[in-house]
Amino acid sequence: MRYDKPDEVGSSRPLHGKIFEKLESSILSGKYKYGDTLNEIKLAEEMGVSRTPVREALRQLELEGLVAYIPNKGVVVRGLSKEDIKDIYEIRLVIEGMTARRAAENITDEELAELKEYIELEEFYTARDDAKQLSRLDTCFHETIYKACGSRLLAKTLKAFHNYVKSVRDISLSSPERARETYLEHKAIYEAIRDRDRELAEILMEQHIRNATAFMEKQSLAADKVE
Amino acid sequence: MRYDKPDEVGSSRPLHGKIFEKLESSILSGKYKYGDTLNEIKLAEEMGVSRTPVREALRQLELEGLVAYIPNKGVVVRGLSKEDIKDIYEIRLVIEGMTARRAAENITDEELAELKEYIELEEFYTARDDAKQLSRLDTCFHETIYKACGSRLLAKTLKAFHNYVKSVRDISLSSPERARETYLEHKAIYEAIRDRDRELAEILMEQHIRNATAFMEKQSLAADKVE
DNA sequence: TTTTTTACTATTGTATACAATTATACAAAA
DNA sequence: TTTTGTATAATTGTATACAATAGTAAAAAA
Numbered sequence A, B: 001m002r003y004d005k006p007d008e009v010g011s012s013r014p015l016h017g018k019i020f021e022k023l024e025s026s027i028l029s030g031k032y033k034y035g036d037t038l039n040e041i042k043l044a045e046e047m048g049v050s051r052t053p054v055r056e057a058l059r060q061l062e063l064e065g066l067v068a069y070i071p072n073k074g075v076v077v078r079g080l081s082k083e084d085i086k087d088i089y090e091i092r093l094v095i096e097g098m099t100a101r102r103a104a105e106n107i108t109d110e111e112l113a114e115l116k117e118y119i120e121l122e123e124f125y126t127a128r129d130d131a132k133q134l135s136r137l138d139t140c141f142h143e144t145i146y147k148a149c150g151s152r153l154l155a156k157t158l159k160a161f162h163n164y165v166k167s168v169r170d171i172s173l174s175s176p177e178r179a180r181e182t183y184l185e186h187k188a189i190y191e192a193i194r195d196r197d198r199e200l201a202e203i204l205m206e207q208h209i210r211n212a213t214a215f216m217e218k219q220s221l222a223a224d225k226v227e
Numbered sequence C: 001t002t003t004t005t006t007a008c009t010a011t012t013g014t015a016t017a018c019a020a021t022t023a024t025a026c027a028a029a030a
Numbered sequence D: 001t002t003t004t005g006t007a008t009a010a011t012t013g014t015a016t017a018c019a020a021t022a023g024t025a026a027a028a029a030a
Helices: A015-028 A040-047 A051-064 A082-106 A109-128 A131-148 A152-164 A166-173 A176-194 A198-226 B015-028 B040-047 B051-064 B082-106 B109-127 B131-148 B152-164 B166-173 B176-194 B198-226
Strands: A067-070 A074-077 B067-070 B074-077
Touching: A015 A040, A015 A051, A015 A152, A040 A051, A051 A067, A051 B051, A082 A131, A082 A152, A082 A176, A082 A198, A082 B082, A082 B152, A109 A131, A109 A176, A131 A152, A131 A166, A131 A176, A152 A166, A152 B082, A152 B152, A166 A176, A166 A198, A176 A198, B015 B040, B015 B051, B015 B152, B040 B051, B051 B067, B082 B131, B082 B152, B082 B176, B082 B198, B109 B131, B109 B176, B131 B152, B131 B166, B131 B176, B152 B166, B166 B176, B166 B198, B176 B198
Parallel strands: none
Antiparallel strands: A067 A074, B067 B074
């Protein structure tokens, strides 16, 4: 299946890519917190590689703003604050609708078929309350629309943002209530895009982001109360 | 000293940063075009350094999407297409107004004083038709607003986009007509932010981007005719 | 005791050596 | 002539050695 990346055994893909993904997800998941210092040598030893690919990965994380190099001193984790997360939803609200509109214009039949499959699988896993699968499908669904919008930069930007909020998304989708809503919203967006209804696709996507934001903030407030 | 380049005494800033900026501007300015291949060894020799810092810079450019590594083969330039540039203006139109509105809420007195100085200098250099200074001030003006908006991610995203369109901006600002309009638009935006008028700041900024886009496309069409 | 100096350690910054892989050229066979 | 195989060269991928710098602690001077 397409969304199920086969991990390519024996792939000669450079190490730094894997290291980058690992470190990035460790930061985004909160394993490495704001202010933590990372040690190139330690990281290299832990992963059984040399400093070189670790540094390449760290330099990319530096460009992303997730870590900061302090010359001759060390690497410090910056990560994303709660304000950053809120900002991401605010930005997504404004540009993700645009992306859906453009996708409705430019999407190919293949991409449309992809979307359809994701929707069907979402229905299946929603019935099963399989939050992990739903998280993956959510990523697939949105990224397909990003691609279909025909703008490389929009796709790149939104893919990064979408990835940044993965943690809170996972929490949301672990709620059967929100998972079901998400499925219905995705389905409506898909149908609008399928019918080439640009206006509707845009409006529905904006509403989708708005709903996701509202649910996220509700949960965030609840979590704050627990603390 | 070990390295050929004595360069600015006291600047212990890592080399890869300078290399990154140099390569990035070479790509954005069109010196390196789409499809060109870059050779790590050649670049290192040209700059009088080893491959290591060159690779770190290239890995960051890779993350930015300006170059692509083909494993064991080479580095190929991707750069930005005309469509990319248009997309950037389309995205900026939607999020830069948001930034101005937020800046009107959050700006500090210091940042406000900065903006004021930029405006005054813009007036000065507009009268002198000094396009180079005006380009610099345009960057300062917008980046100060990005900072003042209080969102790290918004600032980072827009700073990158603003940098990406530097070439076409420079062309626009070399037109005395557009330079004068730009000054007036900037001034109005500054005053709205100074007066903490969020709505007006947002509207004026959106209009500013709209005008810049229109001028850019007019020039682009004219350039196409010449070809 | 307090301050200053010095030596040492730890960490990043850079260069270089070597490994792995790809592309190319050339020769040999069909 | 075309195809196939092999050797060679070129380039990236990774590891390691060494340089430079910042931080720390200890020692010396006040």
